[in-house]
Amino acid sequence: MGDAIVGVVANPLSGRDIRRLVTQASVFPTAEKANMVQRMLAAFGAVGVHRVLLSTDLGGISASVFRAIGRRAGHGETGQGWPEVEFLDGQPIRQTAQDTVDAVRRMVTAGARVIVCLGGDGTARAAASAAGDVPTGTNNVFPAVREATVAGLAAGLVATGLVPADGATRRAKLLGVRVGDRVETALVDAAVSTERHVGSRAVWDPATVTQLFCAFAEPDAIGLSSVLGQLAPVARHDPHGVTAHLSPAAARQVLAPIAPGLVVPVGVGDIEPMRPGSEHRVEARAGVVAVDGERELTFETGEPIVVTLRADGPRCVDVPAVLAASARLGLLRRTHR
Secondary structure (H helix, E strand, O other): OOOOEEEEOOOOOOOOHHHHHHHOOOOOOOOOOOOHHHHHHEEEEHOOOOOEEOOOOOOHHHHHHHHHHHHHHHHHOOOOOOOOEEEEEOOOOOOOOHHHHHHHHHHHOOOOOOEEOOOOOOHHHHHHHHHOOEEEEOOEEEEEOOOOOHHHHHHHHHHOOOOOOOHEEEEEEEEEEEEEEEEEEOOOEEEEOOOOOOOOEEEOOHHHHEEEOOOOOOOOOEEEEEEEOOOOEOOOOOEEEEEEEEOOOOOOEEEEEEEEOOEEEEEEEEEEOOOOEEEEOOOOOOOEEEEEOEEEOOOOOOOOEEEEOOOOEEEOHHHHHHHHHHHOEEEEEOOOO
């Protein structure tokens, strides 16, 4: 198995955007994120992961894990042990997406075989941009919500090589958005808004959205992709995507859960499939493009904007496939002696 190394990125700022403030949705507390990391450590240790690289933060997640490690050492706990944990300190903490990018790059350089992200789709997008071909997992919409212990088992089984990565990971689609010389990627959706400023970043008013592009759109999704998930569903494993024009005055309306506790009617015009490699032009004269729900790219009149569906997204751990392989191979079975 060699030196099985797993990286863990825990974003203390995820789950705290304006959509949650305006919809009275629950936030994800720092204490629970720290508890999730500890549950993953137990799972990693159970399947033979030797070393874990953990991002550091100012929100208290890494500090809580550090204290938990100290308590275990002080109590002399035996039995199922945790792997060695290395805290990735020594670099500036900006409390922006760049922290995730920097941490993932360090993990890749240090030899991490799998990287687990605790955060939202924005965290997953930042991690994917820096991970290269290292498989990733996450606890959010992309690719799916998983209990931390189960996710830890799957990540650990891939990192140790007990379950080969070739059959346990899949290459995700993504959307490439080009505004002049600027380029961003989205793992789920890209939305063109008439808003003229980045502002609070999060898009929570669909009345401002004129075009929507989705790498996948599932009927049970939450967020902007749910609009097309109810009208023209596209699965994650489908090779194509879907795009549509939106307008409050459109004859076709769909009730869409665009945020926790926020279900609103959205007017949808023409719907078209997106084929891999095909270029789709943005028709709005000026505004902002939001990627995975966060406004990133402003544009003015005359700036060309192209959205392309690509098949070269991040490699993602398929948690059910990993644990199904584990069951077939009997990897978690033990004989009582």
